[in-house]
Amino acid sequence: MANVIIVGCGRVGSQLANMLSSNDRNVCVVDIQAEAFANLGRSFNGATLQGLGYDEDVLIRAGIEDCDTVAAVTSSDNTNLMVVEVARRIYGVPHVIARLYNSRREDAYMKLGLDYVCGTALVAEEIFSKIMVGRGSHLDSFGDFEIxxxxxxxxxxxxxxxxxxxxxxxxxxxxxxxxxxxxxxxxxxxxxxxxxxxxxxxxxxxxxxxxxxxxxxxx
Structure with a gap:
């Protein structure tokens, strides 16, 4: 069973969390606002944690030391970048995925070797597919394609x-x-x-x- 931390519980984060939990993934959702967890609905069977998604104490409580995947899907590109950089550089999480709003940052994300999803349509579905397949085989993202x-x-x-x-x-x-x-x-x-x-x-x-x-x- 994979351990997944999702940072951000808006429309994308809550949809992604429910998709993963219904597919037997062990999911913890982190959001700075406790009321955001209402987006998960009653069917969600994972864990929730209020706090700042790039705070190390929060991430440790969320289970990052035994985590396979971190997906940062807040409404802030800067926050998402900080989350995935902390996850991969400090805790060595093998698969980190960031939601990216500003497409002009794509080249920077590619140079950093970050896995990301850009745009607003079908974001949860794309990240879900990436998590289900796994990081071990991922080399790079290029437009609509995975290498x-x-x-x-x-x-x-x-x-x-x-x-x-x-x-x-x-x-x-x-x-x-x-x-x-x-x-x-x-x-x-x-x-x-x-x-x-x-x-x-x-x-x-x-x-x-x-x-x-x-x-x-x-x-």
Whole structure:
């Protein structure tokens, strides 16, 4: 069970918290205003904590020392940046995600190596997909796409192998390169290249397809 801290309990934070808790994630929501927790509704079964989201004492009480993911989704870009920087630099949280309002800051976030979601539409759904897939395979974000490295899971595919062209055509992904699990040989694939279960893959995947593609990523 993943431990997730969400900082900000507005419309996005509350929606994200309910989506995660209903998918068996252990969630703690932090907000500076206690009345914001009313947005969660009665179905939310996680924890809430009033306090400043980048305060170390607050984050420790929220469980950051055993945390897998921190998502900062307040209405302030500066606050969100401070939250994720404290989480990753001080506590080594493996997956931090910031909501970004000012698109002119995207280049700065990319240079910092931060995972973020920019814009107002479907923000909770995008962050939910990122959390469900996991950080271990994430390399970078680029526009509407995630660039990821992972060991491919083909246990559910016949003969545990698949052609690159079939995978790309049916699942909206682009395979950039791969390394064979059995011998370490690397290659830039053609459409006819075959991937085998356990091969290491670098791929470009649209944000909105992350959750459905998750079955191809070994945990």
């Amino acid at each position: 990821m490295r992972f060991s491919i899971n083909l246990e559910h595919v016949s003969n545990r192998q698949i052609r690159v062209g079939e995978l790309e055509r049916n699942h909206g992904v682009r395979i950039v390169c791969f390394i064979r699990a059995k011998d370490g040989d690397s290659s830039i694939p053609s459409k006819d290249s075959i991937l085998y279960d356990g091969d290491s893959v670098v791929a470009c995947i649209r944000h909105d397809l992350l959750q459905s593609f998750g079955k191809f990523i070994k945990k």
